[in-house]
Amino acid sequence: MRTSRLQLLAAAGVTVASLALTACQDGTGTRDEGASASQPVASAPSDAPSQAPEESASGSGGNGSTANGSTGSGGDTAGSGESGSGSGSGSGSGSKGSSAGKGSAPGGSDDAPARFNPCNGSNTSVSAAPVSRPVNHMLITVKNTGSKNCDLTYYPVLRFDEMQWVPQPVEESKPQAVVTLAPGESAYAGVLLSAADGSGSGGATGKKLTVGFQGRTPNSDGGPAAIPSLPAAGVYYDSSLTVTYWQSSTDDALTY
Numbered sequence: 001m002r003t004s005r006l007q008l009l010a011a012a013g014v015t016v017a018s019l020a021l022t023a024c025q026d027g028t029g030t031r032d033e034g035a036s037a038s039q040p041v042a043s044a045p046s047d048a049p050s051q052a053p054e055e056s057a058s059g060s061g062g063n064g065s066t067a068n069g070s071t072g073s074g075g076d077t078a079g080s081g082e083s084g085s086g087s088g089s090g091s092g093s094g095s096k097g098s099s100a101g102k103g104s105a106p107g108g109s110d111d112a113p114a115r116f117n118p119c120n121g122s123n124t125s126v127s128a129a130p131v132s133r134p135v136n137h138m139l140i141t142v143k144n145t146g147s148k149n150c151d152l153t154y155y156p157v158l159r160f161d162e163m164q165w166v167p168q169p170v171e172e173s174k175p176q177a178v179v180t181l182a183p184g185e186s187a188y189a190g191v192l193l194s195a196a197d198g199s200g201s202g203g204a205t206g207k208k209l210t211v212g213f214q215g216r217t218p219n220s221d222g223g224p225a226a227i228p229s230l231p232a233a234g235v236y237y238d239s240s241l242t243v244t245y246w247q248s249s250t251d252d253a254l255t256y
Contacts, residue, residue: 119150119181120213120223128209128228130193130235137254138191138235140211140228142246144181152179152246153222154214156189160206160237167191170256173244188253190244193237200238207234 123146130138144150155169170192179187194200209230213222247253 116216117148117150118213118215118222119144119152119187121211121226122224123148123150124181124226126211126226126228128191128211128230128235130231131254134254135196136193138193139250139253140189140191140243141186142181142188142226143186144183147183149180149182152181152187152213153216154218155243155245157212157214157225158191158241158243159210159212160204160235161208163206167241167243170242170244173247173252173256175245175247179246179248187246187248188250189246190253190256192240192242192256193235195238195240200240203236203238205234205236206230209235 119142123144125143125145127141128138129141140156142152155173158167173190181187194203207230208227210225210227212225214220215222242256244253244256
């Protein structure tokens, strides 16, 4: 019995010692091991606030990186945009400058309006001669003797001697454009001197012919007149006297 009691006491002591040891381990090693094993979880809540900013910062950093990248890219884009804009502006300006230079070049461009330079007695030679066909007609020829183009507007204003009236033009002969003569070129006007059937009145023989020139507008002064030579016997005319507009060919001038 005593042995059994001793065994029971020994067993109880072992149990107490085991409990003490267990309690001691829970306070240190086992607790520490438990803490070590759960640290990521334990640290998550405590580190969550700092983790969140880090994630946010990381996200922000990512966004920042993206933003920076975007900004960088945008900067590059903006830079290239500005560069493109600058380049475009420079190019456009250069082009305009070039165009302006061309437009303002001496002599003018093709788009520049032509300067009006009337043909008259100072820059032409004028002749007047009766023709055999058609009958009772005379041909006036004007040749540009100047160094520049000149323009013949409307029709010649004719006057024989001291005639007090002005021969009327043949309206059907009016050309579509002003006749312009380069240096050395000629233009023509046909003159019906008298009616072939004798229906004209007030017939007379002219010894002197004055050929007047018109300016930009009808009946305006185009400059000095010309006095071409006439046949020694003079030229007969009557009230049928008419003249064509200036023409580029003799055929057109003598058609009417």
